[in-house]
Amino acid sequence: MPSLLRFLEPLVTVASVYFLHRLANPRHRYSKLDSSNPHIRLVTVHAGSWKDDIRCILHTVPFNSSTPSYEALSYVWGDKNSTRSIVLNGTKFMITENLWLALRRLRDPYASRILWIDAICINQDDDDERSHQVSIMGKIYGKCTKVNLWLGEDKEIKRNMFHYSLPPVSDVGKRAFELLRLLGSNDHLTSMACFDTTDPSELRSTRNWEHYFEALGEVLGSPWWRRIWVVQELALPEKAEFIFASEIWNYDTLRNAVDHFTRHCASCCEPLYSRYRSTDPLTTGVVGPMASILHCLFVIRYCLKKGEILTLAELRTLLCASHATDQRDLFYGLLGLVTTAQEITSDFRPDYTLHPKAALTRAVVREIDRSQSLDIITGPRRSWNQGDVNDPGDMPQWLAPSSYVSMPQSEGNFTYRAFLRNTSYNASGDHAPQVQLLDDSILRLRSVRIDKIKLVGERCTSAKRCHIFIKGWLQTVGLEDPMTWPLIPPPLDSLHDSFWKTICCDRLQEDYVVARPLKFRRPNHEDYLAIRKWLIEAMDNTQLLPPNFPAQWSPFSGAQSLFPRKICLTENGLLGLAPKGTVPGDEVRVLAGCSVPFFLHPRGETVSGGTTRATPSYDVLGDGYVHGIMEGEALAGTAKETAWEWIDLH
Numbered sequence: 001m002p003s004l005l006r007f008l009e010p011l012v013t014v015a016s017v018y019f020l021h022r023l024a025n026p027r028h029r030y031s032k033l034d035s036s037n038p039h040i041r042l043v044t045v046h047a048g049s050w051k052d053d054i055r056c057i058l059h060t061v062p063f064n065s066s067t068p069s070y071e072a073l074s075y076v077w078g079d080k081n082s083t084r085s086i087v088l089n090g091t092k093f094m095i096t097e098n099l100w101l102a103l104r105r106l107r108d109p110y111a112s113r114i115l116w117i118d119a120i121c122i123n124q125d126d127d128d129e130r131s132h133q134v135s136i137m138g139k140i141y142g143k144c145t146k147v148n149l150w151l152g153e154d155k156e157i158k159r160n161m162f163h164y165s166l167p168p169v170s171d172v173g174k175r176a177f178e179l180l181r182l183l184g185s186n187d188h189l190t191s192m193a194c195f196d197t198t199d200p201s202e203l204r205s206t207r208n209w210e211h212y213f214e215a216l217g218e219v220l221g222s223p224w225w226r227r228i229w230v231v232q233e234l235a236l237p238e239k240a241e242f243i244f245a246s247e248i249w250n251y252d253t254l255r256n257a258v259d260h261f262t263r264h265c266a267s268c269c270e271p272l273y274s275r276y277r278s279t280d281p282l283t284t285g286v287v288g289p290m291a292s293i294l295h296c297l298f299v300i301r302y303c304l305k306k307g308e309i310l311t312l313a314e315l316r317t318l319l320c321a322s323h324a325t326d327q328r329d330l331f332y333g334l335l336g337l338v339t340t341a342q343e344i345t346s347d348f349r350p351d352y353t354l355h356p357k358a359a360l361t362r363a364v365v366r367e368i369d370r371s372q373s374l375d376i377i378t379g380p381r382r383s384w385n386q387g388d389v390n391d392p393g394d395m396p397q398w399l400a401p402s403s404y405v406s407m408p409q410s411e412g413n414f415t416y417r418a419f420l421r422n423t424s425y426n427a428s429g430d431h432a433p434q435v436q437l438l439d440d441s442i443l444r445l446r447s448v449r450i451d452k453i454k455l456v457g458e459r460c461t462s463a464k465r466c467h468i469f470i471k472g473w474l475q476t477v478g479l480e481d482p483m484t485w486p487l488i489p490p491p492l493d494s495l496h497d498s499f500w501k502t503i504c505c506d507r508l509q510e511d512y513v514v515a516r517p518l519k520f521r522r523p524n525h526e527d528y529l530a531i532r533k534w535l536i537e538a539m540d541n542t543q544l545l546p547p548n549f550p551a552q553w554s555p556f557s558g559a560q561s562l563f564p565r566k567i568c569l570t571e572n573g574l575l576g577l578a579p580k581g582t583v584p585g586d587e588v589r590v591l592a593g594c595s596v597p598f599f600l601h602p603r604g605e606t607v608s609g610g611t612t613r614a615t616p617s618y619d620v621l622g623d624g625y626v627h628g629i630m631e632g633e634a635l636a637g638t639a640k641e642t643a644w645e646w647i648d649l650h
Helices: 002-024 097-106 127-135 137-143 155-159 171-183 207-220 230-235 251-266 270-279 281-306 312-318 356-371 409-422 463-477 495-503 525-540 555-562
Strands: 039-045 055-062 071-074 083-088 091-096 113-116 147-152 240-244 247-250 435-438 442-456 566-570 575-578 587-591 598-602 606-608 611-613 617-623 645-649
Touching: 071 137, 071 230, 083 097, 091 097, 097 147, 097 240, 127 137, 137 230, 147 230, 171 207, 171 240, 171 247, 171 251, 230 281, 240 251, 247 251, 251 281, 281 312, 281 409, 312 356, 312 409, 356 435, 463 495, 463 525, 463 555, 463 566, 495 525, 495 575
Parallel strands: 055 083, 071 113, 071 147, 147 240, 617 645
Antiparallel strands: 039 055, 039 113, 083 091, 240 247, 435 442, 442 566, 442 587, 442 645, 566 575, 587 598, 598 617, 606 611
């Protein structure tokens, strides 16, 4: 017994210290919210000077017409292990350092401010409450008087935070704002003080403005821009203000900078911009990513303000470069933005009790049922390296990577363009999807087998060297030098006609307009001549880089239609572009409700629940282009109408 007491004594001492610490430092305890009669919590941030402790009061209010006016905060949580304390309802409350920095900047020295802040207003330890509050988060942001978009603190100020007695002014923020104003001035590049145009062979930033580009780069380098939740937080409120350290600017300042600069670079100033992109890495690394990132946010805000339709499939591909700490939020973070005619049904709500695989596969299938379209499963498939942070793990092959991966911005741009081009086709005609989800893994659906692959060419492994692969593809399908091709479009459905339309997927991108969804059109006589000329130049080109793409066939849409695909020919003579991994014997199938055909590898019978099924089973290679079936032509006639069958996709 004495030995047992000696063993227990340290444990009793530790427990006593713990309970004494809890008594001296009580934690905030959340009261239960009534989900049947929606309520939210609001936090009042009391007035205070720069060095004062942050003191707040949390109170519960009904979420209806009587809800008091409030602002909302949009921010990135940051490192959960780097925390600071505030005083909430008289008790110590821990928040991440980035939120603490935001509250210091937002706190008014003379008056209280009422805010909605997710980390404080939602009990993060209650999954049921979290699921319910996330389901109405779009309405919460839509109802606020203003959203404060916190981009972060100046790094230099952050390092010396406690040295200041008054709110410090950020030189980085001031320089970034000044450059944004200049880029949004609607002037030609030659008239902007930030660019040096004295050398006709290149365009560079002037020496005096280098620090301004570096400052804007720091602002755009904030992880806020890539967080999935910020999309609805920016798009839904009537008023939005960006805050970086001490500086504040409104939405229009940022939009004008991207809009005016991009329009000039795509038209009157295009020759200068081409030189600028290739010669000045400092400015290229700032303005290019700025346009890519902000275009996504602007498109969504524009569509919502105009009442235009945004499907969950389009949102997921548009924002596939966005990040989420919780993989399930890649979908849950977008539900408040869906504006199709059907409302989100009660069974399509955030559920944080589900495993990510179950949450994502069920979300995709519910969106298929809701939108009556399979297009959400289209998109480029990827190769995975061991240890890849985006490794799909046990995610099924039929689930497009855009549904569960946070892609690099450049890859996200390609994925979004591919999706919009795909939705311009109609391979399955008016056949609606019929799907079943088995074991949160297998997708059972209706399809028609169109053909089998007879031969494939070499896969285009580099968008920058696509002309080299096209040379080989011409030989693969038995076509002669484009120099001998006619000056008028070749006869419809001839091999020449199929080839030139296949390499551009029979679609060309219309003029790019900032804050508008991209649109595609079918090529015409002039487009044929431009692409023929490009092919001739490509055949004579021995350089690694291809000749300049014709204006009608922009570098984005041109290279993206080819990479990373391979030319293919079916047993019945259909020409197409197949996804990587396609080999002779693989099948081309039209899936009911899908705009484009899929390339599938036969797998044989599957086993489920201990019984053998005779349902044909396939591995998914990806979607592709097959000339002559993209508008439903393959389904014409009685034979194909009766050929629909159930298959399983893994």
